[in-house]
Amino acid sequence: MRLTTKGRYAVTAILDLALHGRGSPISLADISARQDISLSYLEQLFARLRRKGLVTSVRGPGGGYLLARAPKDISVASVIDAVNESIDATRCQGTGDCQQGTTCLTHHLWSDLSDVIHDFLDRITLEELMHRHDVQRIASRQQDSASQIAVLPIAHTS
Template sequence: MRITTKGRYAIRAIINMALNAGNKPISIKSISNSEELSPIFLEQIFTKLKKAGIAESVRGASGGFRIARELNEITVLDVLEAVEEGVELAPCTTPEGTCGRSADCAISAFWSDTEEMIRDQLRNQTIQTILDKYMDVE
Protein backbone atom coordinates (compact mmCIF):
# COMPACT_ATOMS: atom_id res chain seq x y z
CA MET A 1 0.00 0.00 0.00
CA ARG A 2 1.23 3.43 -0.85
CA ILE A 3 -0.33 6.62 0.42
CA THR A 4 -0.62 8.91 -2.59
CA THR A 5 0.61 12.47 -2.79
CA LYS A 6 -2.99 13.62 -2.41
CA GLY A 7 -3.32 11.75 0.88
CA ARG A 8 -0.03 13.03 2.28
CA TYR A 9 -0.82 16.62 1.25
CA ALA A 10 -4.28 16.41 2.83
CA ILE A 11 -2.79 15.38 6.17
CA ARG A 12 -0.19 18.15 5.91
CA ALA A 13 -2.89 20.73 5.13
CA ILE A 14 -5.06 19.68 8.08
CA ILE A 15 -2.06 19.75 10.43
CA ASN A 16 -1.12 23.19 9.07
CA MET A 17 -4.64 24.45 9.73
CA ALA A 18 -4.64 23.03 13.25
CA LEU A 19 -1.29 24.64 14.07
CA ASN A 20 -1.77 28.00 12.39
CA ALA A 21 -5.43 28.88 12.21
CA GLY A 22 -7.17 27.48 15.23
CA ASN A 23 -10.82 27.78 14.31
CA LYS A 24 -10.30 30.78 12.03
CA PRO A 25 -10.52 30.35 8.26
CA ILE A 26 -7.22 30.06 6.44
CA SER A 27 -6.75 30.53 2.73
CA ILE A 28 -5.51 27.87 0.38
CA LYS A 29 -2.84 30.35 -0.69
CA SER A 30 -1.56 30.61 2.88
CA ILE A 31 -1.39 26.83 3.29
CA SER A 32 0.16 26.53 -0.16
CA ASN A 33 2.88 29.03 0.68
CA SER A 34 3.77 27.64 4.10
CA GLU A 35 3.69 23.99 3.01
CA GLU A 36 5.14 24.63 -0.48
CA LEU A 37 2.24 22.82 -2.14
CA SER A 38 0.41 23.55 -5.37
CA PRO A 39 -2.66 25.73 -4.69
CA ILE A 40 -4.51 24.08 -7.57
CA PHE A 41 -3.86 20.65 -6.09
CA LEU A 42 -4.92 21.89 -2.64
CA GLU A 43 -8.20 23.17 -4.09
CA GLN A 44 -8.95 19.66 -5.33
CA ILE A 45 -8.07 18.23 -1.92
CA PHE A 46 -10.20 20.74 -0.04
CA THR A 47 -13.18 20.06 -2.27
CA LYS A 48 -13.02 16.44 -1.13
CA LEU A 49 -12.35 17.33 2.52
CA LYS A 50 -15.37 19.63 2.47
CA LYS A 51 -17.57 16.95 0.91
CA ALA A 52 -16.46 14.53 3.67
CA GLY A 53 -17.30 17.05 6.41
CA ILE A 54 -13.68 17.41 7.54
CA ALA A 55 -13.26 21.01 6.37
CA GLU A 56 -15.74 23.77 5.73
CA SER A 57 -15.48 26.85 3.57
CA VAL A 58 -16.05 30.38 4.77
CA ARG A 59 -16.87 33.07 2.23
CA GLY A 60 -15.79 36.68 2.33
CA ALA A 61 -12.67 38.81 2.45
CA SER A 62 -11.23 36.91 5.42
CA GLY A 63 -12.62 33.60 4.24
CA GLY A 64 -10.98 30.34 3.42
CA PHE A 65 -11.27 26.92 4.99
CA ARG A 66 -11.39 25.76 8.56
CA ILE A 67 -11.57 22.40 10.24
CA ALA A 68 -15.20 21.34 10.60
CA ARG A 69 -14.85 18.86 13.48
CA GLU A 70 -12.85 18.47 16.67
CA LEU A 71 -9.29 17.34 16.03
CA ASN A 72 -9.74 14.27 18.21
CA GLU A 73 -12.68 13.22 16.02
CA ILE A 74 -10.80 13.31 12.70
CA THR A 75 -8.79 10.17 12.09
CA VAL A 76 -5.98 9.75 9.60
CA LEU A 77 -8.17 7.13 7.92
CA ASP A 78 -11.01 9.68 7.60
CA VAL A 79 -8.71 12.09 5.77
CA LEU A 80 -7.19 9.44 3.52
CA GLU A 81 -10.58 7.98 2.61
CA ALA A 82 -11.89 11.46 1.86
CA VAL A 83 -9.19 12.18 -0.73
CA GLU A 84 -7.98 8.77 -1.91
CA GLU A 85 -9.49 6.25 -4.23
CA GLY A 86 -9.15 3.78 -1.37
CA VAL A 87 -6.73 2.35 1.14
CA GLU A 88 -6.38 -1.15 -0.25
CA LEU A 89 -3.27 -3.26 0.02
CA ALA A 90 -3.90 -5.59 -2.91
CA PRO A 91 -6.49 -5.98 -5.68
CA CYS A 92 -8.09 -8.91 -3.87
CA THR A 93 -8.89 -6.71 -0.85
CA THR A 94 -10.90 -4.13 -2.77
CA PRO A 95 -14.67 -4.15 -2.25
CA GLU A 96 -15.09 -5.40 -5.82
CA GLY A 97 -12.55 -8.20 -5.28
CA THR A 98 -11.02 -7.67 -8.70
CA CYS A 99 -8.89 -10.78 -8.47
CA GLY A 100 -10.66 -13.81 -9.84
CA ARG A 101 -8.51 -16.13 -7.74
CA SER A 102 -9.20 -14.60 -4.32
CA ALA A 103 -11.66 -17.35 -3.32
CA ASP A 104 -9.02 -20.06 -3.92
CA CYS A 105 -5.94 -18.10 -2.88
CA ALA A 106 -4.48 -18.61 0.59
CA ILE A 107 -2.56 -15.35 0.47
CA SER A 108 -5.73 -13.33 -0.14
CA ALA A 109 -6.76 -13.78 3.51
CA PHE A 110 -3.28 -12.71 4.62
CA TRP A 111 -3.54 -9.50 2.58
CA SER A 112 -6.99 -8.82 4.00
CA ASP A 113 -5.80 -9.33 7.59
CA THR A 114 -2.74 -7.15 7.03
CA GLU A 115 -4.82 -4.42 5.43
CA GLU A 116 -7.23 -4.46 8.37
CA MET A 117 -4.33 -4.02 10.82
CA ILE A 118 -3.13 -1.01 8.83
CA ARG A 119 -6.66 0.42 8.68
CA ASP A 120 -6.97 -0.05 12.47
CA GLN A 121 -3.76 1.90 13.00
CA LEU A 122 -4.94 4.72 10.72
CA ARG A 123 -8.37 4.65 12.40
CA ASN A 124 -6.81 4.94 15.87
CA GLN A 125 -4.62 7.94 15.03
CA THR A 126 -6.42 11.27 15.09
CA ILE A 127 -5.15 14.67 14.03
CA GLN A 128 -4.96 15.50 17.75
CA THR A 129 -2.86 12.35 18.33
CA ILE A 130 -0.40 13.48 15.67
CA LEU A 131 -0.15 16.94 17.23
CA ASP A 132 0.32 15.49 20.71
CA LYS A 133 2.75 12.74 19.81
CA TYR A 134 4.79 14.08 16.89
CA MET A 135 4.58 17.86 17.01
CA ASP A 136 6.10 20.12 19.63
CA VAL A 137 2.80 21.84 20.46
CA GLU A 138 1.90 23.18 23.86
Protein backbone atom coordinates (compact mmCIF):
# COMPACT_ATOMS: atom_id res chain seq x y z
CA MET A 1 0.00 0.00 0.00
CA ARG A 2 1.21 3.48 -0.76
CA LEU A 3 0.31 6.35 1.53
CA THR A 4 3.01 8.98 1.27
CA THR A 5 4.06 11.60 3.77
CA LYS A 6 1.69 14.09 2.12
CA GLY A 7 -1.37 12.19 3.35
CA ARG A 8 0.16 11.36 6.72
CA TYR A 9 1.27 14.93 7.35
CA ALA A 10 -2.09 16.34 6.28
CA VAL A 11 -3.93 14.11 8.77
CA THR A 12 -1.42 14.90 11.52
CA ALA A 13 -1.62 18.66 10.93
CA ILE A 14 -5.41 18.89 10.76
CA LEU A 15 -5.69 16.73 13.89
CA ASP A 16 -3.30 19.12 15.63
CA LEU A 17 -5.52 22.00 14.51
CA ALA A 18 -8.61 20.22 15.84
CA LEU A 19 -6.95 19.53 19.19
CA HIS A 20 -5.48 22.99 19.74
CA GLY A 21 -7.83 25.28 17.81
CA ARG A 22 -10.98 25.10 19.90
CA GLY A 23 -12.44 28.13 18.12
CA SER A 24 -9.22 30.17 17.95
CA PRO A 25 -7.03 30.34 14.85
CA ILE A 26 -3.84 28.32 15.05
CA SER A 27 -0.75 29.39 13.15
CA LEU A 28 1.03 26.98 10.87
CA ALA A 29 4.23 27.90 12.73
CA ASP A 30 2.72 26.44 15.91
CA ILE A 31 1.67 23.25 14.12
CA SER A 32 5.11 23.07 12.51
CA ALA A 33 6.83 23.32 15.89
CA ARG A 34 4.63 20.71 17.57
CA GLN A 35 4.62 18.21 14.71
CA ASP A 36 8.10 18.79 13.27
CA ILE A 37 6.71 19.39 9.77
CA SER A 38 8.31 22.06 7.61
CA LEU A 39 6.35 25.32 7.49
CA SER A 40 6.54 25.55 3.70
CA TYR A 41 5.17 22.01 3.38
CA LEU A 42 2.30 22.86 5.75
CA GLU A 43 1.51 25.94 3.66
CA GLN A 44 1.11 23.74 0.59
CA LEU A 45 -1.05 21.21 2.43
CA PHE A 46 -3.28 23.84 4.04
CA ALA A 47 -3.82 25.57 0.70
CA ARG A 48 -5.29 22.29 -0.57
CA LEU A 49 -7.28 21.71 2.63
CA ARG A 50 -8.70 25.24 2.33
CA ARG A 51 -9.66 24.75 -1.33
CA LYS A 52 -11.53 21.57 -0.37
CA GLY A 53 -13.42 23.39 2.40
CA LEU A 54 -11.87 21.58 5.36
CA VAL A 55 -10.17 24.63 6.89
CA THR A 56 -10.57 28.39 6.72
CA SER A 57 -7.86 30.98 7.07
CA VAL A 58 -7.89 34.06 9.28
CA ARG A 59 -5.57 36.90 8.25
CA GLY A 60 -3.80 39.45 10.39
CA PRO A 61 -2.32 39.45 13.87
CA GLY A 62 -3.48 36.40 15.77
CA GLY A 63 -4.48 34.80 12.48
CA GLY A 64 -4.05 31.25 11.37
CA TYR A 65 -6.37 28.42 10.48
CA LEU A 66 -9.64 27.06 11.82
CA LEU A 67 -11.55 23.93 10.97
CA ALA A 68 -14.29 24.79 8.47
CA ARG A 69 -16.52 22.00 9.80
CA ALA A 70 -17.04 20.29 13.12
CA PRO A 71 -14.47 17.57 13.85
CA LYS A 72 -17.28 14.98 13.73
CA ASP A 73 -17.89 15.97 10.10
CA ILE A 74 -14.30 15.53 8.86
CA SER A 75 -13.14 12.00 8.10
CA VAL A 76 -9.52 10.90 7.78
CA ALA A 77 -10.25 9.82 4.19
CA SER A 78 -11.58 13.29 3.30
CA VAL A 79 -8.31 14.85 4.49
CA ILE A 80 -6.24 12.40 2.47
CA ASP A 81 -8.46 12.95 -0.58
CA ALA A 82 -8.18 16.73 -0.18
CA VAL A 83 -4.41 16.68 -0.65
CA ASN A 84 -4.77 14.52 -3.77
CA GLU A 85 -3.32 11.49 -2.07
CA SER A 86 -4.50 8.07 -3.11
CA ILE A 87 -4.81 5.02 -0.94
CA ASP A 88 -3.74 2.48 -3.48
CA ALA A 89 -2.44 -1.04 -2.91
CA THR A 90 -2.11 -1.83 -6.61
CA ARG A 91 1.19 -1.85 -8.43
CA CYS A 92 -0.27 0.13 -11.34
CA GLN A 93 -1.85 3.00 -9.35
CA GLY A 94 -5.28 1.61 -10.21
CA THR A 95 -4.93 1.90 -13.99
CA GLY A 96 -5.13 -1.84 -14.67
CA ASP A 97 -2.08 -1.89 -16.92
CA CYS A 98 0.05 -3.72 -14.37
CA GLN A 99 1.30 -6.55 -16.56
CA GLN A 100 2.76 -5.19 -19.80
CA GLY A 101 -0.30 -3.03 -20.47
CA THR A 102 -2.93 -5.49 -19.25
CA THR A 103 -4.47 -6.30 -15.90
CA CYS A 104 -2.43 -8.64 -13.72
CA LEU A 105 -3.80 -11.72 -11.99
CA THR A 106 -4.20 -10.02 -8.58
CA HIS A 107 -5.16 -6.49 -9.69
CA HIS A 108 -8.76 -6.77 -8.48
CA LEU A 109 -7.66 -8.16 -5.11
CA TRP A 110 -5.38 -5.15 -4.48
CA SER A 111 -7.96 -2.75 -5.87
CA ASP A 112 -10.58 -4.16 -3.48
CA LEU A 113 -8.10 -3.80 -0.60
CA SER A 114 -7.61 -0.13 -1.53
CA ASP A 115 -11.38 0.38 -1.39
CA VAL A 116 -11.64 -1.33 2.01
CA ILE A 117 -8.86 0.85 3.43
CA HIS A 118 -10.49 4.02 2.06
CA ASP A 119 -13.87 3.00 3.52
CA PHE A 120 -12.22 2.28 6.88
CA LEU A 121 -10.56 5.71 6.97
CA ASP A 122 -13.81 7.34 5.83
CA ARG A 123 -15.51 6.00 8.98
CA ILE A 124 -12.91 7.57 11.31
CA THR A 125 -13.50 11.23 12.15
CA LEU A 126 -11.25 13.84 13.69
CA GLU A 127 -13.58 13.89 16.68
CA GLU A 128 -13.01 10.18 17.28
CA LEU A 129 -9.26 10.65 17.10
CA MET A 130 -9.42 13.67 19.42
CA HIS A 131 -11.09 11.54 22.12
CA ARG A 132 -8.54 8.75 22.02
CA HIS A 133 -6.46 8.67 25.20
CA ASP A 134 -3.23 7.98 23.34
CA VAL A 135 -3.80 11.00 21.09
CA GLN A 136 -4.60 13.24 24.08
CA ARG A 137 -1.49 12.06 25.93
CA ILE A 138 0.78 12.71 22.95
CA ALA A 139 -0.81 16.10 22.24
CA SER A 140 -0.26 17.13 25.86
CA ARG A 141 3.39 16.04 25.68
CA GLN A 142 3.89 17.96 22.44
CA GLN A 143 2.26 21.09 23.89
CA ASP A 144 4.51 20.89 26.96
CA SER A 145 7.61 20.47 24.78
CA ALA A 146 6.62 23.39 22.55
CA SER A 147 6.00 25.57 25.63
CA GLN A 148 9.42 24.72 27.07
CA ILE A 149 11.13 25.58 23.79
CA ALA A 150 9.28 28.90 23.63
CA VAL A 151 10.53 30.01 27.06
CA LEU A 152 14.16 28.92 26.80
CA PRO A 153 16.45 31.88 27.46
CA ILE A 154 18.64 33.06 24.62
CA ALA A 155 22.34 32.80 25.40
CA HIS A 156 24.24 36.03 24.93
CA THR A 157 27.83 36.00 23.81
CA SER A 158 30.26 38.59 25.03
